[in-house]
Amino acid sequence: MSLTRKTAAELGELIASREVSAEQVAQAHLDRIAEVDGKVTAFLHVDAERALAQARAVDERIAKGERLGPLAGVPIAHKDVFTTADMPTTAGSKILEGWRPPYDATVTRRLREAGLVILGKTNLDEFAMGSSTENSAYGPSHNPWDLTRIPGGSSGGSSAAVAAYEAPLSTGTDTGGSIRQPAAVTGIVGMKPTYGGSSRYGLIAFASSLDTPGPFARNVLDAALLQEAFSGHDQLDSTSIDAPVPPVVEAARQADVAGLRIGVVKEFAGDGYQPGVLARFNETVELLESLGAKVVEVSCPTFAYALPAYYLIAPSECSSNLARFDAMRYGLRVGDDGTRSAEEVMALTRAAGFGPEVKRRIMLGTYALSSGYYDAYYGQAQKVRTLISRDFEAAYHQVDVLISPTTPTTAFPIGERADDPMAMYLADLCTIPSNLAGNAAISVPCGLADEDGLPVGLQIMAPVLGDDRCYRVGAAVEKALNDRWGGPLLSQAPAL
Amino acid sequence: MSAITRDEVAHLARLSRLALDEEELDHFAAQLDQIVGAVARVAEVAAGDIPPSSHALPLTNVFRPDEIRPSLTPDQALSGAPAVEEDRFRVPRILGEEA
Numbered sequence: 001m002s003l004t005r006k007t008a009a010e011l012g013e014l015i016a017s018r019e020v021s022a023e024q025v026a027q028a029h030l031d032r033i034a035e036v037d038g039k040v041t042a043f044l045h046v047d048a049e050r051a052l053a054q055a056r057a058v059d060e061r062i063a064k065g066e067r068l069g070p071l072a073g074v075p076i077a078h079k080d081v082f083t084t085a086d087m088p089t090t091a092g093s094k095i096l097e098g099w100r101p102p103y104d105a106t107v108t109r110r111l112r113e114a115g116l117v118i119l120g121k122t123n124l125d126e127f128a129m130g131s132s133t134e135n136s137a138y139g140p141s142h143n144p145w146d147l148t149r150i151p152g153g154s155s156g157g158s159s160a161a162v163a164a165y166e167a168p169l170s171t172g173t174d175t176g177g178s179i180r181q182p183a184a185v186t187g188i189v190g191m192k193p194t195y196g197g198s199s200r201y202g203l204i205a206f207a208s209s210l211d212t213p214g215p216f217a218r219n220v221l222d223a224a225l226l227q228e229a230f231s232g233h234d235q236l237d238s239t240s241i242d243a244p245v246p247p248v249v250e251a252a253r254q255a256d257v258a259g260l261r262i263g264v265v266k267e268f269a270g271d272g273y274q275p276g277v278l279a280r281f282n283e284t285v286e287l288l289e290s291l292g293a294k295v296v297e298v299s300c301p302t303f304a305y306a307l308p309a310y311y312l313i314a315p316s317e318c319s320s321n322l323a324r325f326d327a328m329r330y331g332l333r334v335g336d337d338g339t340r341s342a343e344e345v346m347a348l349t350r351a352a353g354f355g356p357e358v359k360r361r362i363m364l365g366t367y368a369l370s371s372g373y374y375d376a377y378y379g380q381a382q383k384v385r386t387l388i389s390r391d392f393e394a395a396y397h398q399v400d401v402l403i404s405p406t407t408p409t410t411a412f413p414i415g416e417r418a419d420d421p422m423a424m425y426l427a428d429l430c431t432i433p434s435n436l437a438g439n440a441a442i443s444v445p446c447g448l449a450d451e452d453g454l455p456v457g458l459q460i461m462a463p464v465l466g467d468d469r470c471y472r473v474g475a476a477v478e479k480a481l482n483d484r485w486g487g488p489l490l491s492q493a494p495a496l
Numbered sequence: 497m498s499a500i501t502r503d504e505v506a507h508l509a510r511l512s513r514l515a516l517d518e519e520e521l522d523h524f525a526a527q528l529d530q531i532v533g534a535v536a537r538v539a540e541v542a543a544g545d546i547p548p549s550s551h552a553l554p555l556t557n558v559f560r561p562d563e564i565r566p567s568l569t570p571d572q573a574l575s576g577a578p579a580v581e582e583d584r585f586r587v588p589r590i591l592g593e594e595a
Contacts, residue, residue: 099576100575100576101576102568102572102573102575102576103568195552195553196553209550209551209552235558235560238555238557238558239551239553239555241553302541305537305538305540305541308534308535308536308537308538309535309538311531311534311535312535312538319512323513326513327578328577328578328585328587329576329577329585330576330577330578331576331578332578333578333579336578336579336588338588340588341588341589341590342587342588342589342590343513343590344515344588345588346513347510347513347514347515348515350512350513350514350515351514351515351516354514356523356524359512359514359516359520359524360524360527360528360531362512362514363505363508363509363512363514363524363528364528364531364532364535366508366511366512367500367504367508367528367532368535370508370511376536376539377535377536377538379548380538380539380541380543381535381538382548382549382550383541383543383546383547383548383549384538384541384543385548385549385552386543386546386547386548386549387541387543387546389549389552421527421530421531422530422531422534435552436552437552438551438552438553439552464552464553
């Protein structure tokens with residue numbers, strides 16, 4: 001079996017036991033990138049030499065008898081929104097083209113400490129704003145199931161890289177669904193950890209009260225191993241939770257739902273949901289019952305207002321965060337001809353350096369925060385946020401986890417929603433509430449829609465620091481469905 | 497009635513330090529009108545006495561010991577600057593001609 005088809009856990013064991021070298025594993029994935037990334041365009045930057053050097057360093061440490069972590073020597077694709085001191089970091093924006101950060105993000109540092117081999121940086125919607133990667137200033141990535149369709153977003157380069165076997169693992173960030181939605185539409189696993197469970201230090205900020213780094217993998221256990229590798233308290237992030245990482249790896253191995261109470265969110269169905277998505281979801285509900293879970297319907301009435309509340313809160317935070325791109329200290333500077341003032345240079349630079357979606361959100365946020373509108377928009381959205389958290393709390397009195405489809409539809413064609421912002425925003429309908437409440441949530445594959453043969457995701461949501469419940473239920477569903485399918489869903493994807 | 501006018505969008509662009517051209521203003525005015533109209537639905541929620549949440553989780557101030565630690569060198573800090581002069585960021589003029 002080709003090294004690129006193996007799981008991260010298997011690769012880690014093969015490397016630790018010296019059956020294969022980390023260098024061979026890195027080379028196999030670099031070869032795969034060379035073979036298919038011209039079609040998929042998952043990567044913005046690949047550094048083959050540096051990846052091989054990192055891999056050789058792991059091999060040397062293992063040869064000396066050092067005991068490293070379970071992912072030592074395993075390759076990873078890293079979302080280009082985390083700073084990396086040895087590679088460019090663009091956030092998918094022209095305003096940061098060619099920028100070399102002077103420091104590593106905490107997630108980057110922890111990947112290195114765990115011995116993971118960073119192959120390169122992956123494409124994303126500019127500043128992680130979008131659901132398709134079409135907002136990247138460097139062009140879209142393509143869904144390996146159908147190259148004419150989107151791989152989801154904003155972390156679409158990371159989902160495409162893993163689904164195309166260019167890397168067994170990748171990192172993402174999830175502000176409104178930017179890990180779970182790309183995972184769902186490419187048939188892989190993506191997890192949004194509890195807010196504050198993974199550090200935002202060195203993550204280029206979009207909406208600071210929502211942004212959460214998390215893992216992508218082709219199976220639930222691999223995702224848990226990666227989450228464990230980069231999570232935990234960080235003194236450099238004031239919102240980092242000072243508590244042990246939930247037992248995610250143990251939960252992924254447990255893979256059992258007997259006696260668990262599972263709630264189906266009533267509000268996540270109806271108009272706008274593709275029939276094939278609902279069919280696969282309803283079958284998965286029956287499967288969970290057959291595995292011994294007690295499934296009930298629960299109502300979260302304020303979830304109907306999560307999308308409008310999010311599109312006030314996230315743009316408000318973005319308009320403030322992106323003020324740092326001022327053409328003075330780093331990044332692009334346009335129009336500095338000696339006659340123009342700093343303010344003029346700033347406005348020209350931002351107009352030239354930001355794409356349309358970023359401009360829309362900055363202006364929307366500026367509007368929601370401006371005097372006269374603040375109470376009606378931002379203030380009211382913050383109150384709705386409180387009510388959404390209360391809906392979750394009430395639901396978790398009745399059940400251990402909540403489930404829903406991850407997305408209302410399968411992957412849509414590239415171009416279909418590119419200039420229709422409201423249509424694009426609907427892709428995050430089911431994922432946004434967990435961000436507003438800071439909860440944990442995972443997406444695992446649950447089948448292919450009949451209409452188009454494209455992957456459907458099951459979302460499993462759990463309370464704050466209940467990340468292990470997501471993995472436990474996700475692994476149980478994965479095990480039962482893989483038995484039914486005779487292997488992972490992704491093995492049904494057409495060859496590239 | 498539109499939720500947001502073209503003049504308001506031009507004002508927002510100025511506040512946002514975005515030098516947009518006329519065509520962009522027309523395009524964004526139509527789109528922002530649609531988006532503001534959609535997000536205004538939050539007003540339907542009866543939330544008069546509900547406390548607002550700026551964050552999902554309770555925040556507490558975080559302090560660290562006041563100790564000198566290694567930090568970026570001037571060269572590192574200036575490494576991405578568009579223009580540098582004498583170990584400083586060189587910026588366009590920030591005061592008017594009369595100043």
